[in-house]
Amino acid sequence: MNELIEHFQSKLTLSKEAEQFLRSIATEHTVSKGKVLIREGQKNDKIFFIASGCLRSYCTNKNGKEHTLQFGIKDWWISDYIALHENTVAQLSVECIKNAKVIELKRNDLKIFREQFPAFQAYQIRNLERLAVSLQKRILNQLQLSASERYDLFLKTYPNIEQDIANYHLASFLGIAQESLSRIRLKRIKEK
């Protein structure tokens, strides 16, 4: 739980009352690799702060093929934002891919927290701006960069997590076949 409090303290002035309120609405979970925290097709009103470990959000198309939308690492937030903000069923699943500690917050509790402690609003605006930026970048990168350039960007964006991620997760994030990913990696090794 302290990781979440420290995260907020580094971003905004958190009064003793706000900290207590936050502790009262947050739930800490230790999750093992493979555990699904949000499941496609089910209601979702939760957002997770990642204190350690690694998660991913993904969708499955009608042919059963998975597409990884986002990896989540320490100090990041992860959820299905469509379900969270539109009060509908989740279009994404969120799965733990490296043993993790996450802190769960519910949409309505966060709303009350925001209303009672307005200092939190500016943080939330900044956080939503960052989310919009990362989603816009995700779209543009897929449109504008080659597979090899997307791989380089992945290494830069998510340093030190490559070894924790299965090949098919990474390939499904980059939007390429596993064989193409192997070729890109082999080329990198030869270039070194």
Added chain:
Amino acid sequence: MNELIEHFQSKLTLSKEAEQFLRSIATEHTVSKGKVLIREGQKNDKIFFIASGCLRSYCTNKNGKEHTLQFGIKDWWISDYIALHENTVAQLSVECIKNAKVIELKRNDLKIFREQFPAFQAYQIRNLERLAVSLQKRILNQLQLSASERYDLFLKTYPNIEQDIANYHLASFLGIAQESLSRIRLKRIKEK
């Protein structure tokens, strides 16, 4: 200018002072089809509220191919959110595709407005949530739906604008060749 005030009045309680402040920071422009309001590679600190007409945001890949990210119609906002929120150069261009009236606001002015009139914060949070949802949907639709399903969704999302949009704009939004778009349209006509 009244369109923007009315839009806010329908979403939040706007005091006389807040309205005056808003009028002092907003600039109205009449823009003709073809006019570029934000240009890829240039600094951008503006966001546009669309009072009438139609705009689109797009990027160009290294082969010169355009990809339309978003169409903007009456009562929507449009900008390059990466440049806007990260204070970098624009990765998108924003172009008028049907004569329009837009109301321009600058990022820093909006920040001051938000600080002086906290009621605006909840609106901005809701607006950013909607933006994140629409961007997440844009990604998932491209991954999960067929070209024909994406065309149907376009008609639903942007009713009555098809006739204002050039074929290559729409094809570049759907991520298909113009010939494929023609085939889909022909099939629709035959089905009727």
